[in-house]
Amino acid sequence: MTKPADDHSWGSTAFLLAQVGAYAAEAFRARVSRLELTPAQAGLLRMLARIPGRSQRAYATYLGMPPSRFVMMVDALEDRGVLERRRGTDDRRANELHLTPTGHRLMRELGAVARSHESDLLAALKPSEQRGLRELLVRVAEAQGLTPGAHPGYRTKPHTE
Amino acid sequence: MTKPADDHSWGSTAFLLAQVGAYAAEAFRARVSRLELTPAQAGLLRMLARIPGRSQRAYATYLGMPPSRFVMMVDALEDRGVLERRRGTDDRRANELHLTPTGHRLMRELGAVARSHESDLLAALKPSEQRGLRELLVRVAEAQGLTPGAHPGYRTKPHTE
DNA sequence: TATTGTTATACTCTATAACTATA
DNA sequence: TATAGTTATAGAGTATAACAATA
Secondary structure (H helix, E strand, O other), X not given: OOOOOOOHHHOOHHHHHHHHHHHHHHHHHHHHHOOOOOHHHHHHHHHHHHOOOOEHHHHHHXXXXXXXXXXXXXXXXXXXXXXXXXXXXXXXOOEEEEEOHHHHHHHHHHHHHXXXXXXXXXXXXXXXXXXXXXXXXXXXXXXXXXXXXXXXXXXXXXXXX | OOOOOOXXXXXXXXXXXXXXXXXXXXXXXXXXXXXXXXXXXXXXXXXXXXXOOOEHHHHHHHHOOOHHHHHHHHHHHHHOOOEEEEEOOOOOOOEEEEEOHHHHHHHHHHHHHHHHHHHHHOOOOOHHHHHHHHHHHHHHHHHOOOOOOOOHHHHOOOOOO
């Protein structure tokens, strides 16, 4: 149909993967910034929706973020009324984190953003090709021992635009 | 053969692409750091090998890097004897950049590193699957209007380990 | 004494913009 | 006056480590 699409100018597949991956991350960052969220905040919200009520330490460790930075992130989200800290019942040192009703609403908006991000990014591929790409990426991820859902990009701050 | 490999826990394909891409970039960074190079320096060397003799401005612009940072990068590489500045013949304001013999040797080592990086990263895929992955990524990259060889990761400094 | 969350400090990195030399 | 390269400076963002409360 089209040209070979295997142009040598794109460099190695590893490089191409890193380049397209960085583009995907940047495009997502631009989208969620309209909800006034950073990618790391979006990741935390998603996790709070699935597994609520854990300690700050637990979430920070899972996201690979130092506790000091995690505090600032939680501060910002609590000030906006998106989540709340609840003093731990059994261990009163710990803060258990929960989404507020506002937070749940924001999560739904975030879901819509994520879906349009996905479809725009992969618009050039047919559904069967999208599944094929996904399967290949999963195989690579598993072989490299990556943890599902743990995005290293959470560790670095997004650059201001 | 194996299990479905389409585990839902990996999240969206866009997320997976960003995650695997970030992993690939980090793995490459770790490898080239053994040659005492940053990814951005490696990118510059590759470009100097292909298109030598341009002005600093030209390379900096192409790599999407402010001139001030580019100067520091060139300083480091010149101190190591990897490249040299030559005062421009027609425009004496400009510095034309060239690899030294040491630089060419380093480029060959870099090539070997890049090849082993590639084969290790994609070890889980058969050659035909590797080609398939590459073709899908090229289609996505072209549809999104990405520039071949221009890695946004060049813009950010690698975190010290 | 160890651990949770927090705050403060010191450090790294970066871009902006001043500066010089050529054009 | 404008542009190439350089240097200086000021700002943002980060981790490290000190701190208070609880275990």
